[in-house]
Amino acid sequence: MKNRKFFSSERTVIFGFSALILLGAMLLMLPISSNGGMGFIDALFTATSSSCVTGLVVKDTATYFTVFGKIVIMLMIQIGGMGVVTMAVLAAIISGRRIGLNQRSIMQNSISAPKIGGIIKLTGFIVKVSLSIEFLGAAALCFPFCKSFGIKGVWYAVFHSVSAFCNAGFDIIDKKQPFSSFCEYSTEPVINVTFMLLIIIGGIGFMTWDDIKNHKFRLRRYSLQSKVVLTVTAILVFLPAIFFFLFEFADLPTVKRIWVSLFQSVTLRTAGFNTVSFDKLSDSGKLIMIAIMLVGGAPGSTAGGMKVTTVAVMFFSVMSVFKRKNSAEAFGRRIPDSVIKNAAAIFFLYLTLFVTGAVVISMVESLPLIDCLFETSSAIATVGLTVGITSSLSAISKIILIALMFLGRVGGLTIVFATVSGGDVDTKKLPQEKITVG
Numbered sequence: 001m002k003n004r005k006f007f008s009s010e011r012t013v014i015f016g017f018s019a020l021i022l023l024g025a026m027l028l029m030l031p032i033s034s035n036g037g038m039g040f041i042d043a044l045f046t047a048t049s050s051s052c053v054t055g056l057v058v059k060d061t062a063t064y065f066t067v068f069g070k071i072v073i074m075l076m077i078q079i080g081g082m083g084v085v086t087m088a089v090l091a092a093i094i095s096g097r098r099i100g101l102n103q104r105s106i107m108q109n110s111i112s113a114p115k116i117g118g119i120i121k122l123t124g125f126i127v128k129v130s131l132s133i134e135f136l137g138a139a140a141l142c143f144p145f146c147k148s149f150g151i152k153g154v155w156y157a158v159f160h161s162v163s164a165f166c167n168a169g170f171d172i173i174d175k176k177q178p179f180s181s182f183c184e185y186s187t188e189p190v191i192n193v194t195f196m197l198l199i200i201i202g203g204i205g206f207m208t209w210d211d212i213k214n215h216k217f218r219l220r221r222y223s224l225q226s227k228v229v230l231t232v233t234a235i236l237v238f239l240p241a242i243f244f245f246l247f248e249f250a251d252l253p254t255v256k257r258i259w260v261s262l263f264q265s266v267t268l269r270t271a272g273f274n275t276v277s278f279d280k281l282s283d284s285g286k287l288i289m290i291a292i293m294l295v296g297g298a299p300g301s302t303a304g305g306m307k308v309t310t311v312a313v314m315f316f317s318v319m320s321v322f323k324r325k326n327s328a329e330a331f332g333r334r335i336p337d338s339v340i341k342n343a344a345a346i347f348f349l350y351l352t353l354f355v356t357g358a359v360v361i362s363m364v365e366s367l368p369l370i371d372c373l374f375e376t377s378s379a380i381a382t383v384g385l386t387v388g389i390t391s392s393l394s395a396i397s398k399i400i401l402i403a404l405m406f407l408g409r410v411g412g413l414t415i416v417f418a419t420v421s422g423g424d425v426d427t428k429k430l431p432q433e434k435i436t437v438g
Helices: 002-006 008-029 040-051 067-082 084-095 101-108 120-150 154-167 190-202 206-215 224-247 252-267 283-295 308-322 337-365 370-381 395-410 412-419
Strands: none
Touching: 008 067, 008 395, 040 067, 040 395, 067 084, 067 120, 067 154, 084 120, 084 370, 084 412, 120 154, 120 206, 120 308, 154 190, 190 224, 190 252, 190 283, 206 224, 206 308, 224 252, 224 308, 283 370, 283 412, 308 337, 337 370, 370 395
């Protein structure tokens, strides 16, 4: 009983990701993994970025790593994107082992499922859909990549389909300039459309897929979470795209400007690819990107961030105050106070950590604070976009980013509940007294 309590769902997720990262770091330190060898900090950074599907890199993935190293990175992206617990349950199912109630509860928490019933069937659905979408994405990407690189394009297609669907942001195409991501393909329709679809599908969450499968286009029958996820995702894709088109990338031709604006807006869903350099971004543009990166994708998805549902719940709570209502409401449903408390805790935790990390890095590295805020928001939201300072950071700054990437993927409340909250929920109520706010 004590062992079962010790290995709570939160601690299981933390230990699972920690083990994956350490194993990946050891593999990346092997001579056969890279062309120049890797120290422990750089290997740990790369393994964390891969397992936590971030995409921040200290070495150019395309040129520095061997085929073996790239395969290790891809496998970590796949396991990290679908979830360590999901992959462990899948292995147990394949081996014919019995899945107990405790394992089912852990699985429920790891994918943000509303109930424990049918969780094994849902796991199978998640794996089948994930692999099917990645296969279709790879098939589509084969056309432009094979046209440019011959048979090697098949490998490029598979790797980037996995990376895009898992919102990882790693790329392995040899380019004229390192770290330039997909800048050479900024107007290539197949690559742009395929990447954007993979990123969005991976980022809307497994439970939203389940609603789409069960209810098709009967939107009224969707759960409140799915309605919120789809609505906020659409808003956060198109509104920033309009902003970028109107106020950024003004030196680009109109058609290219449309593609670039839309792609950058989508990749901020925590994907981490880019089709244009951020060197000329205004501070306003960087702040918009920082805000959207922090929001991230949906719960139980391959995306990171504080989650679209968190921000939506905070918005609904604020609107309930403006409208003088006793509770927050959305789509004809009342949102429980416990959900609002969790959202406020996550919101505060993410803002505190991302700002604190940026201030420390700025002081240590003597870099502009806005650039450091961009890096820390990219790390904690597991995005992977950068203004070009990651590879030149000192060991202390890299360790800060490693911690932020890990927390961003595992979840802030998961770590808090695993380390601080060991007992039952406190139901005691103290005497109530009002204080004035605002």
